Amino acid sequence: xxxxxxxxxxxxxxxxxxxxxxxxxxxxxxxxxxxxxxxxxxxxxxxxxxxxxxxxxxxxxxxxxxxxxxxxxxxxxxxxxxxxxxxxxxxxxxxxxxxxxxxxxxxxxxxxxxxxxxxxxxxxxxxxxxxxxxxxxxxxxxxxxxxxxxxxxxxxxxxxxxxxxxxxxxxxxxxxxxxxxxxxxxxxxxxxxxxxxxxxxxxxxxxxxxxxxxxxxxxxxxxxxxxxxxxxxxxxxxxxxxxxxxxxxxxxxxxxxxxxxxxxxxxxxxxxxxxxxxxxxxxxxxxxxxxxxxxxxxxxxxxxxxxxxxxxxxxxxxxxxxxxxxxxxxxxxxxxxxxxxxxxxxxxxxxxxxxxxxxxxxxxxxxxxxxxxxxxxxxxxxxxxxxxxxxxxxxxxxxxxxxxxxxxxxxxxxxxxxxxxxxxxxxxxxxxxxxxxxxxxxxxxxxxxxxxxxxxxxxxxxxxxxxxxxxxxxxxxxxxxxxxxxxxxxxxxxxxxxxxxxxxxxxxxxxxxxxxxxxxxxxxxxxxxxxxxxxxxxxxxxxxxxxxxxxxxxxxxxxxxxxxxxxxxxxxxxxxxxxxxxxxxxxxxxxxxxxxxxxxxxxxxxxxxxxxxxxxxxxxxxxxxxxxxxxxxxxxxxxxxxxxxxxxxxxxxxxxxxxxxxxxxxxxxxxxxxxxxxxxxxxxxxxxxxxxxx
Numbered sequence: 001x002x003x004x005x006x007x008x009x010x011x012x013x014x015x016x017x018x019x020x021x022x023x024x025x026x027x028x029x030x031x032x033x034x035x036x037x038x039x040x041x042x043x044x045x046x047x048x049x050x051x052x053x054x055x056x057x058x059x060x061x062x063x064x065x066x067x068x069x070x071x072x073x074x075x076x077x078x079x080x081x082x083x084x085x086x087x088x089x090x091x092x093x094x095x096x097x098x099x100x101x102x103x104x105x106x107x108x109x110x111x112x113x114x115x116x117x118x119x120x121x122x123x124x125x126x127x128x129x130x131x132x133x134x135x136x137x138x139x140x141x142x143x144x145x146x147x148x149x150x151x152x153x154x155x156x157x158x159x160x161x162x163x164x165x166x167x168x169x170x171x172x173x174x175x176x177x178x179x180x181x182x183x184x185x186x187x188x189x190x191x192x193x194x195x196x197x198x199x200x201x202x203x204x205x206x207x208x209x210x211x212x213x214x215x216x217x218x219x220x221x222x223x224x225x226x227x228x229x230x231x232x233x234x235x236x237x238x239x240x241x242x243x244x245x246x247x248x249x250x251x252x253x254x255x256x257x258x259x260x261x262x263x264x265x266x267x268x269x270x271x272x273x274x275x276x277x278x279x280x281x282x283x284x285x286x287x288x289x290x291x292x293x294x295x296x297x298x299x300x301x302x303x304x305x306x307x308x309x310x311x312x313x314x315x316x317x318x319x320x321x322x323x324x325x326x327x328x329x330x331x332x333x334x335x336x337x338x339x340x341x342x343x344x345x346x347x348x349x350x351x352x353x354x355x356x357x358x359x360x361x362x363x364x365x366x367x368x369x370x371x372x373x374x375x376x377x378x379x380x381x382x383x384x385x386x387x388x389x390x391x392x393x394x395x396x397x398x399x400x401x402x403x404x405x406x407x408x409x410x411x412x413x414x415x416x417x418x419x420x421x422x423x424x425x426x427x428x429x430x431x432x433x434x435x436x437x438x439x440x441x442x443x444x445x446x447x448x449x450x451x452x453x454x455x456x457x458x459x460x461x462x463x464x465x466x467x468x469x470x471x472x473x474x475x476x477x478x479x480x481x482x483x484x485x486x487x488x489x490x491x492x493x494x495x496x497x498x499x500x501x502x503x504x505x506x507x508x509x510x511x512x513x514x515x516x517x518x519x520x521x522x523x524x525x526x527x528x529x530x531x532x533x534x535x536x537x538x539x540x541x542x543x544x545x546x547x548x549x550x551x552x553x554x555x556x557x558x559x560x561x562x563x564x565x566x567x568x569x570x571x572x573x574x575x576x577x578x579x580x581x582x583x584x585x586x587x588x589x590x591x592x593x594x595x596x597x598x599x600x601x602x603x604x605x606x607x608x609x610x611x612x613x614x615x616x617x618x619x620x621x622x623x624x625x626x627x628x629x630x631x632x633x634x635x636x637x638x639x640x641x642x643x644x645x646x647x648x649x650x651x652x653x654x655x656x657x658x659x660x661x662x663x664x665x666x667x668x669x670x671x672x673x674x675x676x677x678x679x680x681x682x683x684x685x686x687x688x689x690x691x692x693x694x
Contacts, residue, residue: 005062005069010088013052013059013098014137017105017130020048025127034123041123045130046109052137053102060095064535070143070207082204089143089206091539093346096530097140097278100350101271104357105133107511111361112262114508115368119260125165129266132158136271140278145194145204148279152190152243155272156183162263163256172258179252186242186249193235196221197286200228210285217289233286233293237300240276244330247304251613253327254311257319261364264319268326269357274349277333281342281540288340288543291424298338298419299426302433305331307611309437312444314607317374318363321448325400326356328437332415335430340546341418343536347526348411355399355408355519358512362393365508366452369501370459373494376448381457385501390453392512397449399519401442401575404566407523410559412438414531414552416571421551438571442578450586460495524559532556 026032028041036044072087088094108129116122135158139151156179164176194204200216201209219228240246245253253273257264267273280287280297287293305328312324329352336345367374369386383390399408416438419431495501503509529535532553542549556562566572585592597604609615663674 005059005067005090007069007071007073007088009055010059010069010090010141011073013055013102014134014141016048016051016055017045017137018048018134020045021127021130021134024123024130028123028127036123038122041126042109042113045126046106048130049102049106049109049133052133053099053106056095056098056102059090060099063090063092063095072143082198082202084146084204085144086147087143087205088141090141092535093278093281093539094140096346096350098137100353101133101136101140104269104271104353104515105129105136105266107357107361107515108262108266111265111364111508111511114505115262115364116260121165125162125260125262128158128162128165129263132162132263132266132271136275139275143206145197145206145209149191149194152239152275152279153187155275156180156187156243159256159263159267159272162267163259165259165263169258175252175255175258179256182249182252183242186239189235189237190239190242193232193237193239196228196232196235206282213285213289216286227290227292229286230290230292233283233290234296236283236286237276237280237293237297240280240334241300242276243279244273244276244334245304245327246276246300246330246334247307248613250304250308250327251617254320254323257317257323261319261360261367264323265357265360265364268323269353269360273326273330274333274353277330277337277345277349280334280337281346284342285541287337288541288546294338294340294546295425296338298335298422298424298430301331301334301336301338302426302430303331304328305335305437306433306440309440309444311607311611313440313447314604315444316377318366318376318379318448318452319360319374321376321444322356322359322363325359325441325445328441329356329400332412332434332437335419335434336415338424338430339415339418339422339427339548340424340542341415341422341548341552342540342542343531343549344411344414344418344552346536346540347523347530348415350526350530351399351407351411351519351523354515354522355396358392358396358515358519359400361508361512361515362389362396365389365504365512366393366501368504368508371495371499373459376451378459378494379452380455380459381453382501383453386503388503388509388512392509392516393453394449395516396519397445399523400445401578402438402571403575404572405524405563407519407521409566410523410527410562413562413566413569413571414527417552417555418548421548423547435570435574438574439578439581442575443582446579446582447586450582455587459501460497460499524563527559527562 023036023044024041027035028037069088069090072083072085074086076084076086078084090098109126112125112129116125119125132155135151135154137151139148139155142148142151160176160180162176163179164172166172197209197216198204200219201212203209213229216229216232217227220226221228221231238249241249253268256267259267287297308324308327308331312321312328315321315324329348333345333348333352336342336348365386366379366382366389369382369389370379373379395406399406402409402412416431416434419427419434422430531549606612
């Protein structure tokens with residue numbers, strides 16, 4: 001059905017989750033007196049997301065038949081010729097994102113029924129995650145920068161509410177404020193980029209801005225010799241660095257694990273953190289005209305991909321291992337963007353969404369089975385107690401490390417090949433980073449897998465957390481979530497002596513199974529059309545001077561051929577080496593990590609303190625802000641405003657009053673005498689007496 005999509009159907013996609021969120025949030029909470037119960041709250045929000053998913057899937061099918069939509073749904077206002085409107089741009093990129101967002105969100109909604117069963121804020125949580133889904137859909141469906149910015153800020157705001165969901169815990173409040181503030185730094189760059197494009201293109205509509213890209217490419221930023229488009233693209237990418245947690249604005253993401261596990265899967269797998277990747281892919285017509293911006297993107301991405309992976313090796317909190325893995329994979333996507341392989345970045349975004357959501361939800365199932373103990377040093381041997389969680393987590397881990405024929409393999413290998421074919425400045429370092437990252441990813445992924453599901457059973461005992469396992473003195477942040485929160489879960493954390501873990505209920509395991517299927521097959525099915533077919537034709541633009549995708553196309557001879565060929569390639573052997581090394585270190589000879597810890601204590605301290613990024617931020621920015629604030633308070637507020645303006649004016653009035661008081665004797669004849677003198681003066685001054693005549 002080539003042609004135009006129905007705007008009313010498209011409008012229903014974001015509005016269905018919004019309606020569910022509104023019903024659960026207003027009538028399911030204390031706000032309107034808890035009119036509806038838990039079952040009604042989760043039913044209405046799941047129904048909203050289910051409707052959104054079905055309509056998104058139908059939209060994707062229609063788009064693959066050639067249908068598109070780009071138009072205004074609602075004209076908010078027009079200011080001096082500038083149109084501020086709500087509009088949708090639905091093409092293959094948008095439709096694919098809509099399906100990923102709604103599917104993962106649906107799985108998270110179902111999973112939440114089991115995970116949050118004992119929580120007092122059950123209805124509130126469903127309202128938040130539905131609202132988050134609405135915000136993300138508005139972001140990906142937008143056809144103009146105003147709506148993009150609205151969605152961008154809305155996901156940031158709702159993530160703040162979700163990360164601090166257990167608001168009685170100081171660590172959660174600290175984490176959500178940190179996420180909010182770091183994202184504001186990125187968003188400042190983002191709005192500057194939008195402002196530059198608006199000032200020089202005269203429009204906020206994507207297609208109108210893209211139409212003027214050649215003219216914009218010739219302009220310089222006033223007062224400098226910088227290319228205007230390079231500055232605008234770098235500013236936009238700074239926004240992406242905040243949202244997609246790229247170095248050095250990555251510091252908020254690991255701390256955001258303070259929120260409940262379902263939102264870790266929703267925010268950090270498929271939605272908020274991929275918004276930056278999606279935005280750069282959408283802006284490909286602009287980025288293609290600036291090699292400077294692309295070089296900046298590829299270098300930032302490669303630093304994130306490699307150095308965040310190293311941090312995953314020493315984590316002991318099961319959720320934080322997966323969080324650092326997310327940071328590393330976001331770095332891979334960013335590297336692909338910098339290499340002008342936008343379709344590969346979006347392809348990895350899609351495959352990663354499924355297997356990373358699977359790993360987060362698998363980690364949540366383990367946490368339930370372990371009675372909310374998240375320390376992997378207290379686990380081991382869970383395979384026989386939690387078979388479904390074990391097999392799905394294994395499939396997710398195999399996809400993550402790029403095992404041939406799994407979905408992660410097709411996207412990850414394509415990124416490595418694209419970077420090798422790129423000639424952008426910085427691509428040499430990026431190629432080294434993504435290759436080294438393969439070994440690191442395999443090592444920390446299977447370190448977690450072996451410690452959780454294999455080996456001796458370390459639960460139900462008193463744990464000293466000594467260095468016998470070689471994980472060092474215990475991660476400073478590990479077990480944050482083991483603190484008591486608002487009574488949502490059991491007050492004791494971890495299994496009591498003699499207790500055994502148990503498989504999670506069906507509402508928890510069903511989403512794991514449904515996410516495991518695309519984690520295995522989606523890469524095999526989608527690589528042909530998405531990377532080498534016409535799926536992104538006319539949506540993603542690649543300049544003639546960037547050859548990475550062209551070289552990839554020449555080397556591609558089908559998904560099966562690519563999988564077979566992988567067994568002779570460097571990434572496969574690096575991944576295998578990573579798995580073998582982790583097996584040896586944690587299953588056969590645990591003394592090896594202990595030896596490394598004793599010999600390389602300095603490196604361990606560096607990783608333990610996360611490269612001291614938090615301390616640098618605290619010393620430079622937080623202390624700087626306090627000094628500036630203190631200066632403004634002392635000089636500006638107390639001295640100038642209070643001292644000079646407020647108190648100074650009061651003193652002036654007092655001095656004048658004291659002066660005038662001397663003339664106020666209280667005798668009528670004194671006042672009469674002064675009045676006569678005054679009248680005499682006016683007569684002498686204004687009347688043309690000969691005395692004053694010239």
